[in-house]
Amino acid sequence: MSRREPLGVAVIGTGRMGADHVRRIDRVVSGARVTAVVDLDARRAEAAAAGIDGCGVYTDPAAAMAAADVDAVLIASSGPAHEAALLSAFERDLPVLCEKPLTPDAASALRVMDAEAALGHRRVQVGFMRRYDAEYVRLKALLETGELGRPLMLHNRHRNVASAPFFTSGMLITDSVAHEVDATRWLLGHEIAAVTVLRPAPSAGAPDGLLDPQFVVLETNGGALSDVEIFVNCGFGYQVQAEVVCERGTARIGDGHALVTNVGGRWGGTIAQDWTERFAQAYDDEVQAWVDATRRGEVAGPSTWDGYAAAAVCEAGVRALDTGGRVEVDLVEQPELYK
Ligand SMILES: NC(=O)c1ccc[n+]([C@@H]2O[C@H](COP(=O)([O-])OP(=O)(O)OC[C@H]3O[C@@H](n4cnc5c(N)ncnc54)[C@H](O)[C@@H]3O)[C@@H](O)[C@H]2O)c1
Numbered sequence: 001m002s003r004r005e006p007l008g009v010a011v012i013g014t015g016r017m018g019a020d021h022v023r024r025i026d027r028v029v030s031g032a033r034v035t036a037v038v039d040l041d042a043r044r045a046e047a048a049a050a051g052i053d054g055c056g057v058y059t060d061p062a063a064a065m066a067a068a069d070v071d072a073v074l075i076a077s078s079g080p081a082h083e084a085a086l087l088s089a090f091e092r093d094l095p096v097l098c099e100k101p102l103t104p105d106a107a108s109a110l111r112v113m114d115a116e117a118a119l120g121h122r123r124v125q126v127g128f129m130r131r132y133d134a135e136y137v138r139l140k141a142l143l144e145t146g147e148l149g150r151p152l153m154l155h156n157r158h159r160n161v162a163s164a165p166f167f168t169s170g171m172l173i174t175d176s177v178a179h180e181v182d183a184t185r186w187l188l189g190h191e192i193a194a195v196t197v198l199r200p201a202p203s204a205g206a207p208d209g210l211l212d213p214q215f216v217v218l219e220t221n222g223g224a225l226s227d228v229e230i231f232v233n234c235g236f237g238y239q240v241q242a243e244v245v246c247e248r249g250t251a252r253i254g255d256g257h258a259l260v261t262n263v264g265g266r267w268g269g270t271i272a273q274d275w276t277e278r279f280a281q282a283y284d285d286e287v288q289a290w291v292d293a294t295r296r297g298e299v300a301g302p303s304t305w306d307g308y309a310a311a312a313v314c315e316a317g318v319r320a321l322d323t324g325g326r327v328e329v330d331l332v333e334q335p336e337l338y339k
């Protein structure tokens with residue numbers, strides 16, 4: 001399938017991320033238009049559709065997917081709602097860009113993967129947008145040259161200004177560290193074999209009862225270690241940093257030193273305050289890549305297998321957090337479709 005007319009996209013979930021994707025498809029990305037928006041909260045959906053010619057407003061994802069002008073689906077509802085939306089999209093064989101996490105646990109991710117495998121072709125790109133971030137892309141390209149030698153360790157720092165009110169201690173892993181799980185698998189080309197989670201006494205800046213920060217250690221099946229400091233109430237900024245240590249050298253991204261000022265006896269710069277600022281270009285490039293591939297009749301980018309593997313690792317991580325022990329990750333055999 002190769003098309004001249006713009007791709008008609010239904011955006012499911014018009015909260016913070018979904019509304020931003022509606023704006024992106026409407027104003028930034030080429031080759032697509034928003035033909036439907038869906039939210040359980042009709043007023044949110046109406047607000048997202050305001051000013052977009054011919055955009056249908058729905059509260060039921062399946063009803064939106066049945067509309068004649070919907071060719072593809074972008075899922076940006078809350079994680080637990082992803083499975084039902086994905087299965088509805090498969091019933092109509094519609095291409096999907098699904099925000100991370102694919103689903104919140106391994107069993108539901110497996111159901112989604114089985115349903116896609118039953119179609120016999122890939123339909124889903126998962127929204128692990130770091131794979132489209134210029135700094136991550138450069139780091140991956142450098143590792144692939146082999147110049148630094150074999151990667152031994154990856155040190156990651158992931159800091160948010162403040163967590164959402166509904167955030168639980170497990171969500172530091174399933175919602176936030178999910179990104180480092182994918183980045184580790186993608187950068188190193190390894191699967192993650194075991195997870196350990198250590199935790200200092202929680203920060204006074206964290207809501208009562210939230211285990212924040214945490215220190216997550218991922219062991220890969222290629223013999224590398226990837227550690228993640230996750231701190232979702234650091235108060236001062238949004239920081240995502242990674243340093244890879246290889247046999248002959250190291251490389252680091254995320255320092256945010258694009259602009260350094262010298263003024264009044266001090267030097268410094270500014271720190272992004274949230275992901276919409278730090279990863280703005282990555283989201284644009286991710287959605288453009290999805291639209292372009294879909295119009296060519298292809299599916300590219302992070303797959304349902306990647307979403308399933310991340311869910312399984314995160315589930316092991318939550319068990320490691322709860323038990324204080326090292327938990328091995330048990331993945332099913334990779335279906336042919338994703339090899
Ligand atoms: N890639 C990233 O960096 C990134 C950043 C933020 C959020 N996300 C992901 O995006 C998704 C949305 O996050 P958010 O921050 O926008 O959340 P949000 O709570 O602001 O918005 C979610 C919206 O989905 C709606 N919704 C829930 N269930 C629904 C259903 N069954 N049908 C239709 N609408 C439904 C809610 O009413 C709400 O408006 C999550 O999966 C989240 O993990 C990804």
Ligand SMILES: O[C@H]1[C@H](O)[C@@H](O)[C@H](O)[C@@H](O)[C@H]1O
Nearest residue numbers: 100160175176177179232275
């Ligand atoms: O859902 C968000 C999003 O995925 C961000 O990229 C991440 O930094 C946050 O920790 C997470 O809560």
